[in-house]
Amino acid sequence: MKRKRTVVKRVLQAIGKYKIWLAASLVLALLTVALTLYAPILVGDAIDYILGPGDVEFAALCSLLARIAVIVGATSLLQWAMNLCNNRITYRVVMDVRTAAFDHLERLPLKYIDSHSQGDIVSRLVADVDQFSDGLLMGFTQLFTGVMTILGTLLFMLSIHVKITLVVVLITPVSLLVAGFIARRTHSMFLLQSGTRGELTGLIDEMAGNQKLVQAFSYEQESVARFEEINQRLQKHSLKAIFFSSITNPATRFVNGLVYAGVGIAGAFAAIRGALTVGQLSCFLSYANQYTKPFNEISGVVTELQNALACAGRVFELMDEEPLTSDAGTAVSGGEVQGQVEIDHVDFSYTKERELIQDLNLCVKPGQRIAIVGPTGCGKSTLINLLMRFYDVDQGAIRVDGRDIRKMPRKSLREQYGMVLQETWLKSATVRENIAYGKPDAAEEEIIRAAKASYAHSFIRRMPDGYDTVLAEDGGSLSQGQKQLLCIARVMLCLPPMLILDEATSSIDTRTELKIQNAFAKMMEGRTSFIVAHRLSTIREADRILVMRDGQIIEQGTHESLLEQGGFYAELYNSQWAV
Numbered sequence: 001m002k003r004k005r006t007v008v009k010r011v012l013q014a015i016g017k018y019k020i021w022l023a024a025s026l027v028l029a030l031l032t033v034a035l036t037l038y039a040p041i042l043v044g045d046a047i048d049y050i051l052g053p054g055d056v057e058f059a060a061l062c063s064l065l066a067r068i069a070v071i072v073g074a075t076s077l078l079q080w081a082m083n084l085c086n087n088r089i090t091y092r093v094v095m096d097v098r099t100a101a102f103d104h105l106e107r108l109p110l111k112y113i114d115s116h117s118q119g120d121i122v123s124r125l126v127a128d129v130d131q132f133s134d135g136l137l138m139g140f141t142q143l144f145t146g147v148m149t150i151l152g153t154l155l156f157m158l159s160i161h162v163k164i165t166l167v168v169v170l171i172t173p174v175s176l177l178v179a180g181f182i183a184r185r186t187h188s189m190f191l192l193q194s195g196t197r198g199e200l201t202g203l204i205d206e207m208a209g210n211q212k213l214v215q216a217f218s219y220e221q222e223s224v225a226r227f228e229e230i231n232q233r234l235q236k237h238s239l240k241a242i243f244f245s246s247i248t249n250p251a252t253r254f255v256n257g258l259v260y261a262g263v264g265i266a267g268a269f270a271a272i273r274g275a276l277t278v279g280q281l282s283c284f285l286s287y288a289n290q291y292t293k294p295f296n297e298i299s300g301v302v303t304e305l306q307n308a309l310a311c312a313g314r315v316f317e318l319m320d321e322e323p324l325t326s327d328a329g330t331a332v333s334g335g336e337v338q339g340q341v342e343i344d345h346v347d348f349s350y351t352k353e354r355e356l357i358q359d360l361n362l363c364v365k366p367g368q369r370i371a372i373v374g375p376t377g378c379g380k381s382t383l384i385n386l387l388m389r390f391y392d393v394d395q396g397a398i399r400v401d402g403r404d405i406r407k408m409p410r411k412s413l414r415e416q417y418g419m420v421l422q423e424t425w426l427k428s429a430t431v432r433e434n435i436a437y438g439k440p441d442a443a444e445e446e447i448i449r450a451a452k453a454s455y456a457h458s459f460i461r462r463m464p465d466g467y468d469t470v471l472a473e474d475g476g477s478l479s480q481g482q483k484q485l486l487c488i489a490r491v492m493l494c495l496p497p498m499l500i501l502d503e504a505t506s507s508i509d510t511r512t513e514l515k516i517q518n519a520f521a522k523m524m525e526g527r528t529s530f531i532v533a534h535r536l537s538t539i540r541e542a543d544r545i546l547v548m549r550d551g552q553i554i555e556q557g558t559h560e561s562l563l564e565q566g567g568f569y570a571e572l573y574n575s576q577w578a579v
Helices: 001-047 057-106 110-115 119-159 162-171 173-209 211-216 221-272 278-319 380-387 411-413 431-438 444-454 457-461 480-494 508-526 559-567 566-575
Strands: 050-052 342-350 358-363 369-373 394-400 417-422 496-501 528-532 544-549 552-557
Touching: 001 050, 001 057, 001 119, 001 278, 057 119, 057 278, 110 358, 119 162, 119 173, 119 278, 119 552, 119 559, 162 221, 162 278, 173 211, 173 221, 173 278, 211 221, 221 278, 342 380, 358 380, 358 552, 369 380, 369 480, 380 480, 411 417, 431 480, 444 457, 444 480, 480 508, 508 544, 544 559, 544 566, 552 559, 552 566
Parallel strands: 369 528, 369 544, 417 496, 496 528
Antiparallel strands: 342 358, 342 394, 544 552
């Protein structure tokens, strides 16, 4: 309940930015309701002008009909303007929430992205925000007018007949009790529904994005079984939520029928006694119908609002996640670095339960080529994550040119690194835009020069539109090797003072790899380079090789000196040449 109140408060704060539009909507709602409620009075008067067969006051009746026509037209126009205001408020609020959520997502640490399903995150930003907008729009459209209609009809009915009005007021609380009972039970069900929907979106995203892998390992049946299990849970939660919410309409309609019947009976006796005219009774019945109708609409709105608040809660939950620690107040970019890197007594682990890197020390001079080798899970990629400050160290410090990287702006630090990973990433854009991702203002000649240096130019020219060919997400039909060549071209275009090559040629054929290695050798001249490699033959020329195991540097030296030691590196190297 406390969480729900917090969500409501934040929604109201988001709406508060549009006070002028909100005030306009309230004024228009008030005018719409006032004109809507005035029409039955005119209709009642018109009925009273029809006294009997052959006894009709046509002049007065025509005047009333003309006034009714004007009122109906004005009401329609005001209602259109009110809906325009409501749409503007709703979609502006939704745009603000979605923009804020996406902006916050960009500032979340990688540990959050690594520990949450991508599909669930997408579901929060897309499906949950859409559900929130639907509920909010219905709330604005029907809640304001509904509440005002209830208050207005009560005043008009009291002005006509107090006792019959009491009949309406006494029966109405039954409708409120029914709506309140249902509302208390639907919020938790809609929360489960939206959570399970996010889980299902995550599975679909995972399976669709890795369809080749699914088919290669014949995982189709298992994925279908997982899908059916989650889908059945979604069906179960959705049915419960929809069942309870669908009770609202018939229950409130039943109460509405009781109110209408009560007014009809009490009004008929009053008319017989002469306390009411037939026109007034007709007017009263019209008001009774209009009085009960909003309860039916509001109960439906309440149900939708429960769903909307549940979805909004999931979006706000994402926005409440702790963002990246801000760059230190003393952080200064300081221009291009020389490339001296010191790792001083560094401790780091992804989770407190499992220690990874302990008391790691390393000093790299500018321009040195450092190769990092070791078995899977030894901490090679983790060291890269720390150097790039994707994660901050738990203890100790990493310094570049003598400055603690925690006191450097992340943007400034990362601009000093060129990075090629084993896993490629290409966006849905032209080949030119993908190469110039890190240098958008690059000239055409620079882009072509970088593509030639990475041996990507030849296959780019064979593409339908050359450098203007639009690639699908993650490269589309390009081979893994071609994707990797484009990523290498991206780094060769920027040429920063430090390089990180994490299995940068793992998907490239041997002949092209030899050419790329030569290009890399030229590129690394005078640049501090960190090379993560499994194929040890590719790092023979490194100035120093770090051998890691269980988060520790257990050996370091040149290729020849490590082989002479006959230690773990020699064992790894010889195992790659074993028959």
